[in-house]
Amino acid sequence: MAEITAKMVAELREATGLGMMECKKALVETEGDVKKAEELLRIKSGNKASKMAGRTAAEGVVVSFISDDKKTGAIIEVNCETDFVGKDENFAAFARAAAKAVVVANPADIDALAAAVTDSGETVEDLRKAIIAKLGENMTLRRFQRYETAGQLAAYLHGAKIGVLVDYTGGDEQLGKDLAMHIAAAKPKALDASGVDAELIETERRVAVERAKEAGKPEAMLEKIAEGTVQKFLKEVTLLNQPFVKDDKVTIEQLVKGQSASVNRFAMFVVGEGIEKKVVDYAAEVAAAAQL
Incomplete structure (x- = not known):
């Protein structure tokens, strides 16, 4: 078997981007053939990726x-x-x-x-x-x-x-x-009211009605109160109706028209929006390990 030199390990690291010990082990396994070692590592890299596929990436x-x-x-x-x-x-x-x-x-x-x-x-x-x-x-x-x-x-x-x-x-x-900066700061849900999810609007309407009932508002006023709440919500979550973050005296619609x-x-x-992150209780893990 050819001698495994530091130069060979460095060459393999440069080609694969993997750690020194992984590269050295691959060279030993392939009896010092750098090309075969690179191929072996690329195969193992794929296997490594497959093994990690179930781990949460949030x-x-x-x-x-x-x-x-x-x-x-x-x-x-x-x-x-x-x-x-x-x-x-x-x-x-x-x-x-x-x-x-x-x-x-x-x-x-x-x-x-x-x-x-x-x-x-x-x-x-x-x-x-x-x-x-x-x-x-x-x-x-x-x-x-x-x-x-x-x-x-x-x-x-x-x-x-x-x-x-x-x-x-x-x-x-x-x-x-x-x-683009305004959108990142204000986080609108849609460009205008036509793009807002109907379910979101219905939820706002339903909540407004229930709050009005709890506040003792007359039945005849409930629909008007709900509509007012929905319109306020739509102004808050639609880009064109939002006050510009750098000048709240103008809306985005006024800004672009100008x-x-x-x-x-x-x-x-x-990043991670909507992904359920796994919460790890490290203290519990340590305590459990101490009992082994």
């Missing part, structure tokens, strides 16, 4: 990518298990590669995105398995939104936890930045 990042002409763009949420890995530059680079793949490949869904080829020549899934093997956590491509527009696109990232993509027509680049512009649509992702 941390992570939202990243964006917009083409140079501002006509095509995307935001994507990529999840991992811990905030520590969520801040790792290798993980962030993987997320950025996936975002660009959404724009370039125009995948229909997450499965199609996984098969998309990135700038490196590897698929998104290849990169995912490699980064899992390197960082030791489950990672998932959760969701993405891709827009093509005749207008222009703007994105805003609040840290890496909130991401916004807005499609607008007219105005200037600063307007796009202001709109620049002869219009907002076509927007998407906002918040």
Whole structure:
């Protein structure tokens, strides 16, 4: 068997991004054949990713990518298990590669995105398995939104936890930045009332009626009170009706009209939103282990 040198281990680490001991073990197993060791590690990386697939990934990042002409763009949420890995530059680079793949490949869904080829020549899934093997956590491509527009696109990232993509027509680049930042801060549910989920509206109406009854309001007034409450709710949760965060004397609708512009649509992702996180009671685990 060929001697396993530090140079061979370093070469294998450079090719795979895996740890020193994993690389050395693979070289021993393949009797010093670097190419075979690399292939072995890539196989094991896939197995490692499969074993971790059941672990909850509720941390992570939202990243964006917009083409140079501002006509095509995307935001994507990529999840991992811990905030520590969520801040790792290798993980962030993987997320950025996936975002660009959404724009370039125009995948229909997450499965199609996984098969998309990135700038490196590897698929998104290849990169995912490699980064899992390197960082030791489950990672998932959760969701993405891709827009093509005749207008222009703007994105805003609040840290890496909130991401916004807005499609607008007219105005200037600063307007796009202001709109995206406002959406991240005010978190509207829809562009206008027509986009608000009917179930949400009905819930607001029902709650308003019950509160009015408890307050002793006459039966004849209940519907009027409920309608007033619903209209107030719609103003609060629809983008065009919200006061602009940088100047609450104007609404977003007034802001865009003042620049002869219009907002076509927007998407906002918040990392981990809607994912049920597993709560670990470490004290209980330690106590249980002490009794063994």
